[in-house]
Amino acid sequence: MSDNIITTRFAPSPTGFMHIGNLRTALYSYLLSKSQGGKFILRIEDTDQERLVEGAEDVIIKTLEMTGLDYDEGPGIGGEHGPYIQSERKDIYKKYAEELIDKGFAYRCFCSAERLKSLHDDAGIGGYDRHCRELSREETEQKLAQGVPYVIRQKMPLEGSTSFTDEVYGYVEVENSELQDQILMKADGFPTYNFCHVVDDHLMGVTHVVRGNEYIISTPKYVLLYRAFGWELPKYVHLPLLMGRDEEEKVSKLSKRHGAVSFQDLVEQGYLPEAIVNYIALLGWCPKDSNQEMFTLDELKQSFSMEGLSKSPAVFDYEKLRWFNSEYIKKLPDDEYNEKALPILRDVCPEYIDTEKLAALLHSRISAFSDIPDSVAFVTSRADMELSLYANKKNKTTPESCLETLEDVLPLLENTVSWDNDTLFVVLKEYAASKEKKAGAVMWAVRIAAARQAVTPGGATELMEVFGREETLSRIRQAIDELRA
């Protein structure tokens, strides 16, 4: 741990889902070390016994797998600084907490939860009144003997100030009088985040602490802890928060009311992990000397540097994510694309539909796989439609002209044996030529008759091919009936 290699960590608490802001923190943490050949550690912060969630650790590991953020040390794969799950490190924290007490930087507090609560309620005192800070040795021994439950608190300096220099935000200074005698060890024997992350980061040789901006104001407390132990301070890299916008246009820390905010939600909605990673990489970071926006993980590793980190919060924009996703979908090889698109199509389409051809039409037309059902809804049902749809000014069509076209075209189609796009296209094109009509006018009539909506994923003959012969003819006949009425 004394080597000069950059070491970062991702230390999520197992909540059961991977918040997208958390994932971005993991990404930056990963990139910071990997851009310089460093080490990346995964540590599970599960010291809150009341909020344990079954299987939560798997979600974290799975997400890192899917996004390609592989770690060098962590649960499952081990490493020289294990264990990597904090609940398995209780003894370590206890030992260091005792050390702090011995050195006079911490003390036992026997105050009951009730007393603390009343302190809080009885206006004025914002926090703990340091009641147990100066308990005599005898008093302490006595309480211990009586088995009074206690916590261990950090003894903050009463005067002066504590500062540090953040890699992103620069010099930050906080008055010590602002600092609470925060709890280091809880009554249940578990440490608090405020304590164990410091111990672990030191023990695990973390050189750069990458985390959200919400920790910046409590960092001086951690600085004091490092000093109390006589440990070397890591570099701090605080990240601007990820924000969301609610219906009232109010911006705040991205949370569930802003929509899908977990990685798995996004994946379920048809977003590709690569697209998600690419997008969030750019929320708070920008490459130097380049306008590049499309990045693979490897490219991010090449380009990443702390200088590109931004200080101001970024609003998560689903619209832009969609754009990234559509780009990634377009780039997807056909087999990978089909693997995702086909099951969805088979699920919603009647069996006479050529789902493979339909999938091909959709490839450049969807922004997320979850778009598919809506975009092919016209295939599964024949919606009510306005006859005015047949009117199109560019092609100079009207319901009347379309009726004429359809009546002419129907027998031609009935006589068409080979039902594929090219043949159908020739048939319609030749018909148009023979009647001296614009090809577009003919196509418009047929397409509207078949699809019953203005915007469709594909041209007239492409859709006819997808529908197949019977369904197409049936739809055209229906259209003629409607137009005659």
Add this chain to the structure above:
RNA sequence: GGCCCGUUGGUCAAGAGGUUAAGACUCCAGAUUUUCAUUCUGGCAACAUGGGUUCAAUUCCCGUACGGGUCACCA
């Protein structure tokens, strides 16, 4: 409320003491396309505010406003 952080178009975001203040998404218009989408071209749109410092400030400093964060036996 105290403390901390931030403020370039609607969003992401580059930028520098002197620039026509990039680029991307969105939106609009046009071209191509048998429709749509793709693709291409073009367009709309920004330095929160007041005071300094300076020959010159959107860029540096201070204040104000606004926004966010934080004040747990949660992380």
